[in-house]
Amino acid sequence: MKNNNACDEGTERHYWLMKSEPGCFSLDDLKARPGGTEHWDGVRNYQARNLLRDEIAVGDGVLFYHSNIPEPAIVGLARVVRGGYPDDTALDPGAEHFDPRASAGNPIWYMVDVAYVAHFATPLTRALLSRHPLLAGMEVLRRGSRLSVQPVTAAQWRIVLELGGCAEVSW
DNA sequence: GCCAACGTTGGC
DNA sequence: GCCAACGTTGGC
Numbered sequence: 001m002k003n004n005n006a007c008d009e010g011t012e013r014h015y016w017l018m019k020s021e022p023g024c025f026s027l028d029d030l031k032a033r034p035g036g037t038e039h040w041d042g043v044r045n046y047q048a049r050n051l052l053r054d055e056i057a058v059g060d061g062v063l064f065y066h067s068n069i070p071e072p073a074i075v076g077l078a079r080v081v082r083g084g085y086p087d088d089t090a091l092d093p094g095a096e097h098f099d100p101r102a103s104a105g106n107p108i109w110y111m112v113d114v115a116y117v118a119h120f121a122t123p124l125t126r127a128l129l130s131r132h133p134l135l136a137g138m139e140v141l142r143r144g145s146r147l148s149v150q151p152v153t154a155a156q157w158r159i160v161l162e163l164g165g166c167a168e169v170s171w
Numbered sequence: 172g173c174c175a176a177c178g179t180t181g182g183c
Numbered sequence: 184g185c186c187a188a189c190g191t192t193g194g195c
Contacts, residue, residue: 021193045178068193126194144176146192 014171015152016056017063017074017140018114027064027076027119036116040149041087042097044109048149053084053110056149061171062114063152063160065140066123073123074140077166082113120164134159 018040020026030038043049062078086107090099102108129135139150152160161167 019193047178070195072194143194144192146177148192 014057014059015061015063015154015157016051016080017065017138017150017152018078019065019067019140019148019150021068022066023069026066027078027116030064030078030114031116031119033116037081037113039087039111040114041089041111043087043111043148044090044097044099045146045148048147049108049110051149051151052112055151056080056112057083059171061152061157063157071123071125073125074120074129074160074164075123076119076164077117077161077169078114079117080112081115084110084112087111118166118169120166122165124160124163128163129160132159132163 022028025038030036040052043052058080060080062080063074064076064078065074066072086104087097087109088107089095089097089111090102090107090109091104092098093100097109099108126141129138130141135141135156138152138156139145139147158167161169
């Protein structure tokens with residue numbers, strides 16, 4: 001976990017990285033959804049839940065990361081179009097991420113909605129990202145980093161968009 | 172497939 | 184409250 005320094009304390013974060021296994025849900029899948037929009041549901045980790053519930057807001061930027069493949073990479077961009085609200089897949093006994101402890105009055109788990117923005121011209125692999133001195137500290141590159149929703153600094157965001165050929169995308 | 176890193180569970 | 188056992192994530 002990263003600790004805030006004095007400059008970050010109390011300031012809003014606007015940029016995030018979200019992981020997905022492309023065999024489960026890829027950036028192409030997001031693009032193909034009606035309106036390019038989908039719920040980011042199924043997160044069952046309290047640290048990520050807190051971000052979804054309390055921090056992630058409409059208009060925030062999302063780096064879309066493909067994990068658990070031969071060459072994991074940031075493949076493109078999405079935008080948050082709805083802030084945190086209860087993840088009702090936790091209430092569905094038939095759902096993969098059903099949680100018997102959750103109820104309508106105590107949803108426990110939260111999700112946001114994200115909308116497709118763009119694919120990068122080429123996927124930004126871990127090797128490529130690590131080569132950039134200002135990206136070497138990214139949470140996703142840290143060994144053992146498992147958080148599926150991570151904060152990204154404004155500086156990191158800007159550099160990643162440049163590397164991805166999306167510097168002109170305004171936020 | 173291996174295994175390190177991490178979160179969660181549960182005995183005590 | 185400690186901590187060992189266990190399950191999962193995810194890079195390699």
